[in-house]
Amino acid sequence: MEHFDVAIVGGGSAGLAALRQLSNLGKQAVLIEAGKTVGSKNISGGILYSKKLKNGKVYNVEDVYGKDFLSEAPIERLITKYILHATSKDKVFSIDLTRAHEYQANFGYSVLLNKLNSWFAKEAEESAEKQGGGIISGVHVQSLSWQHQQQQQQQNDRVIINTNELEEFEVKAIIAADGVNSEIAELTGIRHKFSPDELYQGVKVVVKLPEEIIEQRFQIGPNEGVAHLFAGDITMNHIGGGFVYTNRDTLSIGAVYHYDSLMENPTEPYVLVNTLLSNPMVREFIKDEVAIKEEIDKNLPKEEQLRTRFAVSKLIKTWEELRHTYYSPSGRAKLIENGKYKSSEEIKARLDFIHKELSSKYGTRFVTDYIELEYSAKLVPDGKRCRMKKPYYKNILFIGDAAGRGIFIGPRIEGLNVGIDDAVRAANAVARSIDRNNFSPNYMGEFYSQLVEDSPYTRDMKEIDKDYLKVFLDAAKDVPKDIVGSRYGMIFKLMSSGTFRGLAVGFANMLGYDRLLPLIESEETYVQVPIEIAEKLGSRVSSSYAPSIPTLAQRIARLKYDDDSVSHIKVLDPKSEFMKKMVILCPTKCYITENNKVMLQHEGCIECGTCAKDTEWRHPRGEKGINYQYG
Ligand SMILES: Cc1cc2nc3c(=O)[nH]c(=O)nc-3n(C[C@H](O)[C@H](O)[C@H](O)COP(=O)(O)OP(=O)(O)OC[C@H]3O[C@@H](n4cnc5c(N)ncnc54)[C@H](O)[C@@H]3O)c2cc1C
Numbered sequence: 001m002e003h004f005d006v007a008i009v010g011g012g013s014a015g016l017a018a019l020r021q022l023s024n025l026g027k028q029a030v031l032i033e034a035g036k037t038v039g040s041k042n043i044s045g046g047i048l049y050s051k052k053l054k055n056g057k058v059y060n061v062e063d064v065y066g067k068d069f070l071s072e073a074p075i076e077r078l079i080t081k082y083i084l085h086a087t088s089k090d091k092v093f094s095i096d097l098t099r100a101h102e103y104q105a106n107f108g109y110s111v112l113l114n115k116l117n118s119w120f121a122k123e124a125e126e127s128a129e130k131q132g133g134g135i136i137s138g139v140h141v142q143s144l145s146w147q148h149q150q151q152q153q154q155q156n157d158r159v160i161i162n163t164n165e166l167e168e169f170e171v172k173a174i175i176a177a178d179g180v181n182s183e184i185a186e187l188t189g190i191r192h193k194f195s196p197d198e199l200y201q202g203v204k205v206v207v208k209l210p211e212e213i214i215e216q217r218f219q220i221g222p223n224e225g226v227a228h229l230f231a232g233d234i235t236m237n238h239i240g241g242g243f244v245y246t247n248r249d250t251l252s253i254g255a256v257y258h259y260d261s262l263m264e265n266p267t268e269p270y271v272l273v274n275t276l277l278s279n280p281m282v283r284e285f286i287k288d289e290v291a292i293k294e295e296i297d298k299n300l301p302k303e304e305q306l307r308t309r310f311a312v313s314k315l316i317k318t319w320e321e322l323r324h325t326y327y328s329p330s331g332r333a334k335l336i337e338n339g340k341y342k343s344s345e346e347i348k349a350r351l352d353f354i355h356k357e358l359s360s361k362y363g364t365r366f367v368t369d370y371i372e373l374e375y376s377a378k379l380v381p382d383g384k385r386c387r388m389k390k391p392y393y394k395n396i397l398f399i400g401d402a403a404g405r406g407i408f409i410g411p412r413i414e415g416l417n418v419g420i421d422d423a424v425r426a427a428n429a430v431a432r433s434i435d436r437n438n439f440s441p442n443y444m445g446e447f448y449s450q451l452v453e454d455s456p457y458t459r460d461m462k463e464i465d466k467d468y469l470k471v472f473l474d475a476a477k478d479v480p481k482d483i484v485g486s487r488y489g490m491i492f493k494l495m496s497s498g499t500f501r502g503l504a505v506g507f508a509n510m511l512g513y514d515r516l517l518p519l520i521e522s523e524e525t526y527v528q529v530p531i532e533i534a535e536k537l538g539s540r541v542s543s544s545y546a547p548s549i550p551t552l553a554q555r556i557a558r559l560k561y562d563d564d565s566v567s568h569i570k571v572l573d574p575k576s577e578f579m580k581k582m583v584i585l586c587p588t589k590c591y592i593t594e595n596n597k598v599m600l601q602h603e604g605c606i607e608c609g610t611c612a613k614d615t616e617w618r619h620p621r622g623e624k625g626i627n628y629q630y631g
C-alpha cells in the first residue's frame with residue numbers, strides 16, 4: 001500500500017491553499033479532487049478579498065501564492081466601486097457602499113473559479129512535486145478506515161483512503177476541504193448535515209460582454225471593476241439579495257437566498273435569477289448587440305438551404321469573435337502584432353463589412369439582447385450559524401465550506417478568503433504534527449481548533465463589529481429615519497451616535513449573535529424596507545428591450561456533463577414534504593412528482609447540494625458529473 005504524509009480531499013480554493021502551504025513548509029501532501037480537472041466543480045460569486053483585520057493576522061491569498069499573485073494570476077477586475085440598490089419595480093435607490101467594501105481590505109478582485117483554481121492548482125502542484133506530493137484529479141474519495149497502531153503509538157493511527165478509481169493508500173493526516181456537502185464529515189459523523197437554517201442557496205449566470213463596453217457602461221477604467229448588490233422586490237420576498245459583478249469580459253450575475261426562506265416560500269432558483277435579469281437596471285447592464293439569423297427561404301433547393309445556413313452561422317461566429325476582440329485593447333494589439341490587420345481602423349472596417357454583408361445578403365437582424373454563457377448553483381454555509389466549533393475528528397482537520405465557515409452578513413460576502421485562512425492554519429498544524437510525529441486529536445486537532453478560534457474571521461462570525469456598522473450606517477445616512485419604520489427607528493438613532501453605538505453593540509453582542517440574527521436577517525431588512533426606500537426615494541430606470549432569457553432546458557443543454565449511469569443520490573422518502581419542495585428548489589429540475597411520489601432524474605444534476613439534507617447524497621464518481629467552464 002502506498003503511504004503519504006498528508007492527503008487533502010477537495011481541490012477548491014481552500015484545499016489548494018492547504019496543499020501550497022504544506023509544500024511551502026517542506027511537507028509532502030497529495031490532493032485528491034473528484035472533478036475531471038481542478039476548477040471544474042467550483043463556483044463562486046465571486047469577489048476574492050485580501051484583508052488586514054484590526055483584531056489580528058489573517059492569511060491572505062498573497063501570503064500563500066507570493067507577491068506575484070496580483071501580476072500573474074488570472075484575476076478579473078479590481079473592485080473599486082461597491083453599490084447597493086434598493087429596488088421596487090422600475091424604481092431604484094442606490095447607496096454607495098464602497099467604504100464598507102474597502103473596510104479592512106487590501107483588495108477585492110472579481111474572479112471566475114474555473115480559471116483561478118486551475119492557476120492555484122498549477123502553482124500548488126509545482127511546489128508539491130518538489131516534496132514528493134502532487135494533485136490527482138478525477139478521483140472521488142469513497143470511504144475511510146483507520147489502521148490502528150500499537151497501544152503506545154495510538155496518536156499515530158493511520159487513515160486508509162478508499163477511492164473509486166485508485167488502489168487504497170495510507171496517510172498520517174487528512175485535511176478535509178470537500179465543500180459544503182462534505183462527505184468526509186458525514187463518513188466520520190463529526191457533524192450533522194447542514195440544515196436549511198444554516199445555509200444559503202446561490203444561483204448564478206455568466207453573461208458575455210466585451211471588455212471596453214463593460215468599462216464604458218460601468219464607468220470604470222481598464223482593470224477596474226464594480227460590484228452592484230440588490231435588495232427589495234427582486235428578492236421575491238426571500239431573505240438575501242442579488243449581485244452583478246464585472247469581470248474582464250463577462251458579468252457574474254446571481255441571487256443568494258437563505259435556504260430557510262426558500263423552504264417557507266419555495267420559488268424556482270432560475271425564476272429568482274430571471275427576476276434579477278429582468279430588473280430594468282440589470283437589463284441595461286447586460287444589453288449588447290446580438291445577431292439574429294433570418295429564416296432561410298424554404299423554396300430554395302435543400303442543398304442551397306444547407307449551404308446558406310452554414311455560411312450565415314460561420315459569418316455570425318466570425319463577427320461575434322472579431323467584435324469581442326476589437327473591444328479589447330490586448331485583443332486588438334494581438335491581431336495587429338500577428339500581422340492579420342495593420343490598424344484598429346482596419347479591424348473596425350472588417351467588422352462593419354461583415355455586419356453589412358450579414359444584413360444585406362442574408363437578412364440577419366442585429367438587435368439589443370444579451371448572451372448568457374453558463375448557469376450554475378451551489379449551497380453556501382452560513383458561518384454565523386454553522387461553523388464547526390471543533391473542526392477536527394481524530395487526525396482529520398476540516399477547512400473552508402466543509403467546516404461550515406464563511407462570513408455572510410448584509411453586503412459582506414466572504415467564503416474564499418476565509419477558506420484560504422483556514423487552509424494555512426490547518427497546514428501549519430499538520431506541519432507541526434509531522435515534525436513531532438504526533439497526530440493525536442489532543443495535539444493536532446486541538447491546536448488547529450485554537451488557531452481557527454484565534455482567527456479574526458471567527459470573531460466576525462460571532463460578533464457585530466461596531467466600526468463596520470458605523471461605516472455601513474454612514475453610507476445610509478441619507479435615508480430618512482422614518483422610512484425604516486418603528487422597528488429600526490430606535491436602532492438607527494442609537495447607532496448613529498458614537499457613544500450609544502459602542503454601548504448598543506456591546507449590549508447586542510452580550511445578548512448573542514444568535515438572538516440578533518432573526519432581527520437583522522428578516523424579510524423587513526431585505527425586502528420591505530428596501531421596497532419602501534425605492535418607492536419613496538428611488539428614481540425611475542427604464543429599459544426599452546426585453547431580454548431573451550434562455551429557458552431552463554436551454555441553460556442545461558449548454559452545460560457540459562460527463563454522465564454517470566449510476567446515480568450519486570438516493571431518495572430516501574419519496575413522499576416527504578422536503579422532497580416535494582425539491583421539485584421546485586432543484587435548480588435543474590431533476591425532481592418530478594409521479595403518483596404523489598417524488599422521483600429523481602440524476603442526469604441533469606449540477607451538484608448544488610440543495611437536496612442533500614434528506615437524501616443519501618454523494619458527489620459523483622471521479623470525472624463524472626458537471627464540468628463548469630467559468631465557475
Ligand atoms: C453564488 C455564490 C456566490 C458567492 N460569492 C462569494 C464572494 O463574492 N466572495 C467570497 O469570498 N465567497 C463567495 N462565495 C463562497 C465561496 O465561493 C465558497 O466559500 C468557496 O468557493 C468554497 O471553497 P472550498 O474550497 O471550501 O469548497 P469547494 O469550492 O466547494 O471545493 C470542494 C471541492 O471538493 C471536491 N470534492 C468533494 N467531495 C470529494 C470527494 N469525496 N473526493 C474528492 N473530491 C471531492 C469537489 O469536487 C470540489 O472541487 C459564493 C458562493 C456562491 C455559491
Ligand code: SF4
Pocket residue numbers: 569582585586587588589590602604605606607608609610611612
Ligand atoms: S439533484 Fe440535488 S444536488 Fe443535484 S442539482 Fe438538483 S438539488 Fe442540486
